[in-house]
Amino acid sequence: IRILPADAVRISGVAPSAIHLSTLEGRPVYRLSSAREAVTVFADSGDMLDGVERGRAVAIAATFAGDAPPRTRYDALLEQPDQWTLTGVPRAAFPLHRIAVDDADRTVVYVSDATGEPVMRTTARARRWGYAGAVLHWLYFAPFRRHATLWAQSIIWLSIVGCAMCATGLIWGVWRYSPSSRYRLKREHAHSPYAGMMHWHHYAGLLFGLTTCSWIFSGLLSMDPWDWHPGTAPTRHQREAVAGGRIALDGVTIPRLRAAIDALASKPRDVEIVQFRGEPYLVAEPRNGMISLATPERGAMTELPEAALLESARAAMLPTPVVDTTWLRAYDAYYYDRDGELPLPILRVRYDDPQQTWLYFDPHRGTIARKEERWSRVNRWLYHGLHSLDFPFLYYHRPLWDVVVIALSAGGIVSTVTAAAPALRRLRRHARRMRARRARVRIPL
Numbered sequence: 001i002r003i004l005p006a007d008a009v010r011i012s013g014v015a016p017s018a019i020h021l022s023t024l025e026g027r028p029v030y031r032l033s034s035a036r037e038a039v040t041v042f043a044d045s046g047d048m049l050d051g052v053e054r055g056r057a058v059a060i061a062a063t064f065a066g067d068a069p070p071r072t073r074y075d076a077l078l079e080q081p082d083q084w085t086l087t088g089v090p091r092a093a094f095p096l097h098r099i100a101v102d103d104a105d106r107t108v109v110y111v112s113d114a115t116g117e118p119v120m121r122t123t124a125r126a127r128r129w130g131y132a133g134a135v136l137h138w139l140y141f142a143p144f145r146r147h148a149t150l151w152a153q154s155i156i157w158l159s160i161v162g163c164a165m166c167a168t169g170l171i172w173g174v175w176r177y178s179p180s181s182r183y184r185l186k187r188e189h190a191h192s193p194y195a196g197m198m199h200w201h202h203y204a205g206l207l208f209g210l211t212t213c214s215w216i217f218s219g220l221l222s223m224d225p226w227d228w229h230p231g232t233a234p235t236r237h238q239r240e241a242v243a244g245g246r247i248a249l250d251g252v253t254i255p256r257l258r259a260a261i262d263a264l265a266s267k268p269r270d271v272e273i274v275q276f277r278g279e280p281y282l283v284a285e286p287r288n289g290m291i292s293l294a295t296p297e298r299g300a301m302t303e304l305p306e307a308a309l310l311e312s313a314r315a316a317m318l319p320t321p322v323v324d325t326t327w328l329r330a331y332d333a334y335y336y337d338r339d340g341e342l343p344l345p346i347l348r349v350r351y352d353d354p355q356q357t358w359l360y361f362d363p364h365r366g367t368i369a370r371k372e373e374r375w376s377r378v379n380r381w382l383y384h385g386l387h388s389l390d391f392p393f394l395y396y397h398r399p400l401w402d403v404v405v406i407a408l409s410a411g412g413i414v415s416t417v418t419a420a421a422p423a424l425r426r427l428r429r430h431a432r433r434m435r436a437r438r439a440r441v442r443i444p445l
Helices: 005-012 054-065 124-138 148-176 197-221 236-243 254-263 306-316 374-388 400-440
Strands: 018-024 027-033 038-042 072-078 096-101 108-112 118-122 183-185 188-190 271-276 279-284 290-292 322-328 346-351 358-362 367-372
Touching: 005 018, 005 027, 005 038, 054 072, 054 096, 054 108, 054 118, 072 108, 118 124, 148 197, 197 374, 197 400, 236 271, 236 306, 236 367, 254 279, 254 290, 306 322, 306 346, 306 358, 367 374
Parallel strands: none
Antiparallel strands: 018 027, 018 271, 027 038, 072 096, 096 108, 108 118, 183 188, 271 279, 279 290, 322 346, 346 358, 358 367
């Protein structure tokens, strides 16, 4: 490393929100990114990466695919997202080189032309499940999804119509149900006036209609219609208050940078430069320690001191007083992850403000991991709770949660099929009648 981080920022001309020190083709590089830009500066020469040609992209993908990869093939240069890069890849990383790997998994690797970094990897199995799951569930077809406003409004209004249809059907089904079996079908008493498929649709709707309606409603809330809740990302003011302003790199020297890297217990391929209370730190992921770039001689630490975190918590919401602070050693109802990948322990701080704000501070990085306000907590239950049934009393008791979700999903499928089949038959009958009516019409000469 011969180039200072501050010099790399000046060379790039980017005001970075994230600074990573990594490697590219065996050479050290700074990867600098903001919401709109992503650039790579070689740390041994100060040269900027000026795009990645095809052969180079294939070599990067081959290295990423494994130590002894099979044959790789250049597929395409993507100026716009394809089906699998619509989310999960920042727009600043485009254009992307799509590289096909000739292996058993039919792997596809996407390499950023801007940074030379592999940004996504998919397999045939993941793509199949993607089509069967998220793509159909969200109508997430790439040509449609690229029109973001049209797609979002379509999902919102289709969900509203679905809620109305489901609610009215449920009300009608309850109204038509007879506990005393006053209906007669085929000379037998019946609770429902319907026969055939509609008979089963009536009962399935009574059993599963409320759950189906709640799933449609919570799916509507997943689109955050009309920005009805504030979200869980911390505000810019809160982030900068904890960081102590923009990253101060002028005091970071080459000896200090090398000493910090050497002091880390592991030798990670990628480290990030972050700032906490005005002091830059080097952070190794995932949670492999952090070390001050101002005083690397103090050595690496796994967590920041509690006193410093509490001071930053007060600064994040000045002049709002703190109600209480709690160290979470296990997930609570709002800070949780089904895969268990969110870091623990975490410091939760609650404030006495009109929005009833809670902030979750990550001691491994010195950042705010999550923000919760009154309406975002309501959204957590109305959206995630109803849609995923991830209520703590149920979700952490597997496989009970799986059995409940599968059973309710099967009920929803029965309700849908038993309504769709008669509806299609009726539409076909109407179509035949219209054709017959047109055939009887005679045009006078």
